[in-house]
Amino acid sequence: QVQLQESGPGLVKPSQTLSLTxxxxxxxxxxxxxxxxxxxxxxxxxxxxIGRIFTxxxxxxxxxxxxxxxISVDTSKNQFSLKLSSVxxxxxxxxxxxxxxxxxxxxxxxVWGTGTTVTVSS
Amino acid sequence: xxxxTQSPSSLSASEGDRVTITCRASQxxxxxxxxxxxxxxxxxxxxIYAASTLxxxxxxxxxxxxxxxxxxxxxxxxxxxxxxxxxCQQSYSxxxxxxxGTKLEIK
Numbered sequence: 001q002v003q004l005q006e007s008g009p010g011l012v013k014p015s016q017t018l019s020l021t022x023x024x025x026x027x028x029x030x031x032x033x034x035x036x037x038x039x040x041x042x043x044x045x046x047x048x049x050i051g052r053i054f055t056x057x058x059x060x061x062x063x064x065x066x067x068x069x070x071i072s073v074d075t076s077k078n079q080f081s082l083k084l085s086s087v088x089x090x091x092x093x094x095x096x097x098x099x100x101x102x103x104x105x106x107x108x109x110x111v112w113g114t115g116t117t118v119t120v121s122s
Numbered sequence: 123x124x125x126x127t128q129s130p131s132s133l134s135a136s137e138g139d140r141v142t143i144t145c146r147a148s149q150x151x152x153x154x155x156x157x158x159x160x161x162x163x164x165x166x167x168x169x170i171y172a173a174s175t176l177x178x179x180x181x182x183x184x185x186x187x188x189x190x191x192x193x194x195x196x197x198x199x200x201x202x203x204x205x206x207x208x209x210c211q212q213s214y215s216x217x218x219x220x221x222x223g224t225k226l227e228i229k
Contacts, residue, residue: 045222046209046220046221046222046223047158047160047166047209047211047220047223048220049211049217049218049219049220060216060217062217062218063123063217096165096166098166103171104172106154106171106172106175106213107154107213108156108168108171108172108177108213109156109158109166109168109211110168110171110177112165112166112167113165114163114164114165115165
């Protein structure tokens with residue numbers, strides 16, 4: 001069965017770029033009609049959707065983050081990535097990657113990674 | 123953006139209780155509504171999609187209902203492993219939004 005694992009630096013300095021990778025195992029990132037998502041959760045707060053990418057490369061982003069976010073996919077490595085620029089302390093959060101399945105025009109995130117904590121601090 | 127509001131924000135209940143969590147959308151979303159369960163340190167888990175369709179492998183004590191703007195998640199008889207935080211999420215708009223969460227605690 002498909003599993004997702006986030007990886008990347010746990011500490012990022014303010015104003016720098018946060019970079020995370022999600023590795024897909026147990027299946028090909030290119031197979032099927034799936035979107036690949038990033039979601040985050042600041043400590044003590046709820047889930048915030050960051051954005052998603054289809055394997056064709058088309059993307060959708062949260063408007064509140066759109067100017068700072070880039071999501072890309074590397075099918076040769078079975079990975080997709082998140083870059084968030086000009087980070088501040090407000091970007092400190094647990095970051096999750098998730099697979100989104102489509103079925104009869106319904107969309108839902110059915111496979112999630114366990115999350116990785118990113119702290120923004122000097 | 124479509125705002126999702128859950129109530130209550132927290133809930134204390136006992137094993138065997140029936141509990142209901144409500145999610146309200148700021149505009150109609152038909153039945154494009156998903157429910158997730160989240161435990162600390164774990165990956166969120168999809169419970170229900172399309173407002174009322176149980177994800178494969180999810181126990182039948184979980185059920186969902188609603189359409190338009192008002193939705194509910196019901197757990198018919200609480201088990202110890204059900205104590206967690208629950209989130210609704212709309213997929214009507216590609217600007218996905220989640221509810222703020224409902225923390226279900228042991229009484």
